[in-house]
Amino acid sequence: MPALPDAPLALIGHSPQAARAFREVGLVALAVPESDLGAVLDACRTLRFTGALVHPSCEVAVAEVVDTDADARRVGRVDAVALAGGASGSNAHGTYTLADALMDAVEASGYAAHGASALFLGSGADLARALPLVRLGFENVGIVADTLPDAERCARDVPASIRTFAVGRRDPALLALAERADLVVLTGGSLPPGLLQPYHTLADLTGQGSTGTSGAALLDLSALPTLRLVRQLLHATGQRYRPEALAGLVGVLA
Structure with missing residues (x-):
């Protein structure tokens, strides 16, 4: 010390x-x-x-x-x-x-974020707290909020160099957007049924999320x-x- x-x-x-x-x-x-x-x-x-x-x-x-x-x-x-x-x-x-500590925790976990795609799923307030994770070098980012206007507001904070897609939780396009993601970041609420696939890694910031029987990996954020x-x-x-x-x-x- x-x-x-x-x-x-x-x-x-x-x-x-x-x-x-x-x-x-x-x-x-x-x-x-x-x-x-x-x-x-x-x-x-x-x-x-x-x-x-x-x-x-x-x-x-x-x-x-x-x-x-x-x-x-x-x-x-x-x-x-x-x-x-x-x-x-x-x-x-x-x-x-929180944002810097999240980046520290993801890096400490060994997850290779650079060049990967991420899907952030939550509400307006908790999404805003986690979105600085995009600084880790993701190429594509999906933002899912309770409504499309909420998701679009959050998307404005993502650097223009990152391809960003905004959808609402009830949008039929959500599952197709999730298929493109490598990392799923749950910042609030619950995961829609069937969203997680074996190739996904879940970063759960709620303490309530679970990979269930999906076969997805769970990112270790215990630190x-x-x-x-x-x-x-x-x-x-x-x-x-x-x-x-x-x-x-x-x-x-x-």
Whole structure:
């Protein structure tokens, strides 16, 4: 583990037990109030906190009171805040780390995404959180949402260099589109019956999906929560921690 920062880390929406768990691994963390978040973050900056980790229940509220990067603006959520400016008056900078952590997890699984085709299936909000996976080098991407307009809105965020197809869940063309895919990414809802085939690999982000008797492979994303915490701490503290050093914290923060 790298040298620990001198400044404490704020925990927004997390329990005092989470703060104690951080201290057990040598990182000073303090649970702070969830009300009047703008004032809370101003106080943290004045007190020279290094940054903050944000519980999912507070992600939308925090996004409204900090400067956000592109990933955070896309989904309207913030899960980590940097306060590196201390008392100098610099603004708090928020990010949403799920996209980068997903890419880390897919790469760690050994899946060869470059040049492959992917099908993303979910709803508007959860699709937006996972779509940055297209940065891994997919050539063709299918986007399936509850309605065609929702799918088309998500498709606008895909780089123009990637061939993109948008359909609604009830579109008869869905199964034909799925036949072209190598990787099926389930971000929300359930898989339509008969969609998965033996040549597919399923990346299930819901925790509810199953390959069933299809013969499809299941992508191992078990490292995702820890890799996300690595990304959150990198943004909030400027320090990169080894995943194995943080594994015990993930369950406490859930």
